[in-house]
Amino acid sequence: MNIDMIRAARERLDGHVRRTPLLNSPFLDEIAGRRVWVKPECLQHTGSFKFRGGWSAVSAMDPETRKRGVIAFSSGNHAQGVALAAARHGAPAVIIMPSNAPRMKIDNTRALGAEVVLYDRATEDRDEIGARLSEERGLTLIKPYDEPEVIAGQGTCGLEIAEQAAEENITEADVLVCCGGGGFASGVALALEAEAPGLRVRPAEPEGFDDVARSLISGQIERNPSLSGSLCDAIITPQPGEITFPILKRLAGPGLVVSEDEALKAVALAFSRLKLVAEPGGAVALAAALFHADEVKGDDVIATISGGNVDADVFRMALEKFGG
Amino acid sequence: MNIDMIRAARERLDGHVRRTPLLNSPFLDEIAGRRVWVKPECLQHTGSFKFRGGWSAVSAMDPETRKRGVIAFSSGNHAQGVALAAARHGAPAVIIMPSNAPRMKIDNTRALGAEVVLYDRATEDRDEIGARLSEERGLTLIKPYDEPEVIAGQGTCGLEIAEQAAEENITEADVLVCCGGGGFASGVALALEAEAPGLRVRPAEPEGFDDVARSLISGQIERNPSLSGSLCDAIITPQPGEITFPILKRLAGPGLVVSEDEALKAVALAFSRLKLVAEPGGAVALAAALFHADEVKGDDVIATISGGNVDADVFRMALEKFGG
Numbered sequence: 001m002n003i004d005m006i007r008a009a010r011e012r013l014d015g016h017v018r019r020t021p022l023l024n025s026p027f028l029d030e031i032a033g034r035r036v037w038v039k040p041e042c043l044q045h046t047g048s049f050k051f052r053g054g055w056s057a058v059s060a061m062d063p064e065t066r067k068r069g070v071i072a073f074s075s076g077n078h079a080q081g082v083a084l085a086a087a088r089h090g091a092p093a094v095i096i097m098p099s100n101a102p103r104m105k106i107d108n109t110r111a112l113g114a115e116v117v118l119y120d121r122a123t124e125d126r127d128e129i130g131a132r133l134s135e136e137r138g139l140t141l142i143k144p145y146d147e148p149e150v151i152a153g154q155g156t157c158g159l160e161i162a163e164q165a166a167e168e169n170i171t172e173a174d175v176l177v178c179c180g181g182g183g184f185a186s187g188v189a190l191a192l193e194a195e196a197p198g199l200r201v202r203p204a205e206p207e208g209f210d211d212v213a214r215s216l217i218s219g220q221i222e223r224n225p226s227l228s229g230s231l232c233d234a235i236i237t238p239q240p241g242e243i244t245f246p247i248l249k250r251l252a253g254p255g256l257v258v259s260e261d262e263a264l265k266a267v268a269l270a271f272s273r274l275k276l277v278a279e280p281g282g283a284v285a286l287a288a289a290l291f292h293a294d295e296v297k298g299d300d301v302i303a304t305i306s307g308g309n310v311d312a313d314v315f316r317m318a319l320e321k322f323g324g
Numbered sequence: 325m326n327i328d329m330i331r332a333a334r335e336r337l338d339g340h341v342r343r344t345p346l347l348n349s350p351f352l353d354e355i356a357g358r359r360v361w362v363k364p365e366c367l368q369h370t371g372s373f374k375f376r377g378g379w380s381a382v383s384a385m386d387p388e389t390r391k392r393g394v395i396a397f398s399s400g401n402h403a404q405g406v407a408l409a410a411a412r413h414g415a416p417a418v419i420i421m422p423s424n425a426p427r428m429k430i431d432n433t434r435a436l437g438a439e440v441v442l443y444d445r446a447t448e449d450r451d452e453i454g455a456r457l458s459e460e461r462g463l464t465l466i467k468p469y470d471e472p473e474v475i476a477g478q479g480t481c482g483l484e485i486a487e488q489a490a491e492e493n494i495t496e497a498d499v500l501v502c503c504g505g506g507g508f509a510s511g512v513a514l515a516l517e518a519e520a521p522g523l524r525v526r527p528a529e530p531e532g533f534d535d536v537a538r539s540l541i542s543g544q545i546e547r548n549p550s551l552s553g554s555l556c557d558a559i560i561t562p563q564p565g566e567i568t569f570p571i572l573k574r575l576a577g578p579g580l581v582v583s584e585d586e587a588l589k590a591v592a593l594a595f596s597r598l599k600l601v602a603e604p605g606g607a608v609a610l611a612a613a614l615f616h617a618d619e620v621k622g623d624d625v626i627a628t629i630s631g632g633n634v635d636a637d638v639f640r641m642a643l644e645k646f647g648g
Contacts, residue, residue: 021345023367026408027435042599043347084350104596111351271639272428275366275632277599308599312647315595316640323636 001148001243003194006155006187009056013156016059016088017052018044020157022164022302025273032293035300037168038286039161040276042308046112048234048282049157049184049306050081050144056153057142058085066091068138073097073126076105077234077307078144083114094133096126102233102311145183146241154184158191161302165196170300172198174253176285178306179203179212180235182244188304189251199302202253204285206232206260212240212248213255221245231260231314232281234307256288256295261322263287267315268322270305279310280318325472325567327518330479330511333380337480340383340412341376342368344481346488346626349597356617359624361492362610363485364600366632370436372558372606373481373508373630374405374468380477381466382409390415392462397421397450400429401558401631402468407438418457420450426557426635469507470565478508482515485626489520494624496522498577500609502630503527503536504559506568512628513575523626526577528609530556530584536564536572537579545569555584555638556605558631580612580619585646587611591639592646594629603634604642 020043028036041049058070069092072082079095086093093114097106098121110116117133119126134141143150161175175192177185182203189201203212209230214222223239230236240248258266263280266287270278278286285303289296344367352360365373382394393416396406403419410417417438421430422445434440441457443450458465467474485499499516501509506527513525527536533554538546547563554560564572582590587604590611594602602610609627613620 018345018347021342021367023342027432040599043345047599108351268636271601272636275364275371275601277595277601312592312596312643316643316647319636319640323640 001151001190001247003190005148005152006159006191009149009152010156010159012059013052013055013153016055017156019160020044022168023274027273028269028290031290032301034293034298036289037300037302038274038305039157039302040305041157042276042278042282042305046080046084047307047309048077048081049154050077051084052156053150053153053183054078054081054085054142057147057149058082058089058091060149061140065140069093070142071096071130071134071139072142072144073130074144075101075233077309079105079109079114080112082142083109083112087113094139096130104311105309145181146243148243151183151187151244155187155191158188159195161188162192162195162199165199165302173298173300173302174202174296175199176202176204176256176288176301176303178235178282178285178304179205181237182212182240182248184306185252186244186247189247193251200253201251203248203255204288205235205255205257206230206263206281206284207257209236210255210257213257215240215245216249216252216255219249232263232284234279234281234309235284256292258284258287258291262291264318265322266290267318271319271323276305277308277310277315278305279307280314282307325475325571327514329472329476330483330515333473333476334480334483336383337376337379337477340379341480343484344368346492347598351597352593352614355614356625358617358622360613361624361626362598362629363481363626364629365481366600366602366606366629370404370408371631371633372401372405373478374401375408376480377474377477377507378402378405378409378466381471381473382406382413382415384473385464389464393417394466395420395454395458395463396466396468397454398468399425399557401633403429403433403438404436406466407433407436411437418463420454428635429633469505470567472567475507475511475568479511479515482512483519485512486516486519486523489523489626497622497624497626498526498620499523500526500528500580500612500625500627502559502606502609502628503529505561506536506564506572508630509576510568510571513571517575524577525575527572527579528612529559529579529581530554530587530605530608531581533560534579534581537581539564539569540573540576540579543573556587556608558603558605558633559608580616582608582611582615586615588642589646590614591642595643595647600629601632601634601639602629603631604638606631
């Protein structure tokens with residue numbers, strides 16, 4: 001896993017993946033006490049950065065293998081990213097989703113052309129279902145984060161951040177990245193190491209699901225005690241990945257942990273100040289930039305919004321609670 | 325009023341105004357039965373295209389005059405655009421706003437450094453208030469649309485649309501522009517005439533406030549019977565401008581008129597499919613692209629989202645009604 005893979009992924013992504021802008025607002029600067037720059041991956045195809053990794057993985061496959069199809073496990077964003085990437089390559093995609101995943105994410109994944117196989121989280125073993133289907137049809141598994149070509153794809157966002165920071169004359173800053181299994185954070189970290197060494201990745205997570213922050217403190221992989229009960233569903237994973245964690249350990253600054261209310265407040269501020277739709281999990285980095293300003297140093301901070309696939313009722317609730 | 329003024333405005337805007345992206349979604353394409361491209365000026369500074377015209381007008385003033393300050397009448401978006409443009413030029417700004425304008429727009433205009441003077445729409449004469457203040461302080465009036473440098477600034481969005489359409493190999497398409505007094509539509513029309521003659525502006529308006537559509541039919545300036553009672557407040561004006569209408573008459577295709585519910589449906593779809601916050605008036609062009617597809621021709625249609633300054637309760641209502 002290295003910068004050359006990220007650069008190669010950028011070549012393959014060129015013309016297929018959006019270069020999202022770098023946005024700001026004087027109102028957010030005032031809250032944080034420094035300049036806040038937002039990288040809105042909610043504007044990416046399928047509404048999250050996951051399309052980058054999906055496209056990278058599918059485009060890197062040899063055409064014969066790709067023709068047989070791909071398979072992925074996901075409750076939502078990775079599902080949609082892989083589904084669209086596969087469809088645009090003319091490859092079949094099977095996505096195994098929990099039957100209680102947000103309705104919109106299931107519907108979207110189907111509408112993007114994938115075959116969705118639902119399973120019951122409590123009674124069925126998704127790995128067994130996946131293994132059976134893969135064997136029957138010769139499908140290739142695309143893991144959501146602990147997969148080099150996926151990390152390479154997510155890293156292309158880091159290359160863009162490096163370029164955009166240079167355009168704004170930002171040479172030193174923390175780059176806050178919403179973090180589940182660490183694919184996004186580790187890809188961005190590798191890109192910044194090569195292209196903007198004054199920029200440092202800081203993983204951001206929701207309270208109670210801060211496995212990466214704790215792993216960075218202890219120096220070894222720590223697990224989350226629970227995997228449900230958060231509105232930040234998009235970035236809840238059992239533990240950092242075997243590939244992603246060593247990268248984060250070497251390159252990332254300390255993790256930042258925000259409350260669910262802080263994430264919802266950030267959702268409301270992205271609405272009012274940036275005119276962006278962020279999902280709660282996708283807003284934890286912005287929440288850290290705004291409400292944990294004392295844990296960040298420097299005149300500038302960069303925060304990713306990793307996704308915007310939020311159900312209307314959750315979004316309405318965020319606005320009702322914090323929309324002013 | 326000509327293309328050279330728009331090109332000169334682009335020079336002055338460069339580095340200060342965002343080049344907004346051109347977005348799309350397979351889900352919107354399916355609704356419209358053709359490819360739908362969205363130019364999201366809600367992502368512009370101050371949340372609407374009005375910042376372009378504000379910057380253009382303020383930056384074109386001679387420095388001595390500018391130092392005395394500017395004045396504008398506006399219920400919201402023009403107010404914020406002029407306020408921020410003036411503040412960044414170090415010039416004082418007085419904005420005269422109706423006391424029943426959306427709270428958020430009043431607060432934002434103040435927070436952007438302008439002196440806000442509220443007046444009662446029913447009992448006070450805003451022109452008299454404006455004339456008095458202008459004389460007392462030597463302020464220069466920046467009109468919201470019937471002002472050449474403002475039209476030139478809005479036209480820079482048309483230059484971007486021309487470039488971005490070329491990047492996507494779109495050579496013929498209708499460009500649907502949310503239309504109040506016609507500053508945005510006429511500026512874009514002039515830019516497209518020069519840079520992308522296969523693209524044609526179509527003004528989009530809400531039902532009951534379709535003065536431009538009717539004026540284009542009759543060939544002369546027609547007035548709106550009423551000026552209140554619409555959620556599309558951002559684009560409600562008495563009639564097309566004396567400068568803007570002749571441009572639209574020469575260059576624009578027939579107007580498109582959408583219902584308020586169609587505008588709110590478009591707000592909900594911009595939320596779910598593009599992760600964008602559109603205000604109802606800013607969504608009428610997208611509504612026309614999606615729900616009046618039979619009035620548009622060709623494989624592609626381009627729709628502007630002119631602004632995103634919507635109060636949280638209106639947005640929640642749109643999602644409750646049409647957010648699925």
